[in-house]
Amino acid sequence: MHDRFARRFGRPPAVVADAPGRVNLVGEHTDYNDGFVLPTAIPQRTRVALAPRDDDRARVTSAACGDAVETYAVGAETRGRGWLDYVQGVTHALAAAGHRVGGFDAAIESTVPIGSGLSSSAALEVAFLRALRAAFGLGLDDVTIARLGQRAEVELVGARVGVMDQMAASLADARTALFVDTRSLAWERVPLPGAAEIVVIDSGVPHAHAAGAYNERRAECERAAALLGVPALRDVPGDALARLAALPPPLDRRARHVVTENARVVEAVAALRAGDVARLGALFDASHASMRDDYAVSVPAVDALVAVARGEPHVHGARLTGGGFGGAIVVLADAGWGAAAGAAIVRRFRDATGGAATLLVPLAGDGRGVPPSRREVTPARGTSGSASG
DSSP: OHHHHHHHHSSOOSEEEEEEEEEEEEOOSOGGGTOEEEEEEEEEEEEEEEEEOSSSEEEEEEGGGTTOEEEEETTOOOSOOTTHHHHHHHHHHHHHTTOOOOOEEEEEEEOSOTTSSSOHHHHHHHHHHHHHHHHHTOOOOHHHHHHHHHHHIIIIIOOOOOSHHHHHHHHOOTTEEEEEETTTTEEEEEEOOTTEEEEEEEOSOOOOTTSHHHHHHHHHHHHHHHHHTSSSGGGSOTTOGGGGGGSOTTHHHHHHHHHHHHHHHHHHHHHHHHTOHHHHHHHHHHHHHHHHHTSOOOOHHHHHHHHHHHTSTTEEEEEEESSSSSOEEEEEEETTOHHHHHHHHHHHHHHHHOOOOEEEEEEETTSTTOOOOOOSEEEOTTOOSOOOO
């Protein structure tokens, strides 16, 4: 990456930072309802090489988008530049929060699949914020990094996302699940069970968080909360589902998903602590049914992929992960069987539907298959000093 940066900009980068994609185990569409989420990191990461400039120009290139150099003036960000909006959103959010950064040159590389529901946007935002933190000496902790990443996406990109993806990119690792209360932003790492593996399969149907349907779901939840007289759907107790029946459709179903999904996250944490793989798998299945039937964010190809996965031996549960309307599924398999089960699911899905699903990640709860850890920010070759993560 250093060589690619040097070829584009004629000098070495000052820092290189990275951040992981994530897969959400349980807790979908709960974060913008002040609820609970349970993501984990995946090995695929986004890396940003960056060097400050002595003016206000930002020059940015992305390997995934043709390597052309895009430019804008820091402090004069304008929506409508495609992938560059995520970078512009970061500098916009920093300025709005009172953090001063100047111009910079930056190069992006990523192995996080785009449009698969694995949070490629949050990985980019967090990696960029880490690089800017190191390059400009910003006093930002990891939770603040997550909040700024969310602000970037909401305010400039225009997707009204919750904070889960950015919290995962900033704080999660691939050996534990990150249990987050998105109201207080309290978080805890809960070990993944050694008896199971997490498998991620891309359905081949891309999605887009900025699409109107995602923002529509959030608006429906806000209307449901207002009608119920609560600040957010997180405040409806799990034993008060009868109250939801009085809501007009589809608000009744949207609220029911959020309330029951919050309860599933709490149960999933208990199952992880107990090493109860069967119970965790059942929660995966129930979550998918709720996303399909109550929240209406699944699509036929994803439902078919989940059904194929549930028919595979050594699989305990499967569900759509991410915002929905396409993307990936997450599968809970017996330890040692993740890769084989994933390959069989992809093959059977292709034979049954003609769909082009892709096995992305078999993750082992005991750490097998997880790449060696690395510092999240490192000084580039040929530079002096240190950069903290």
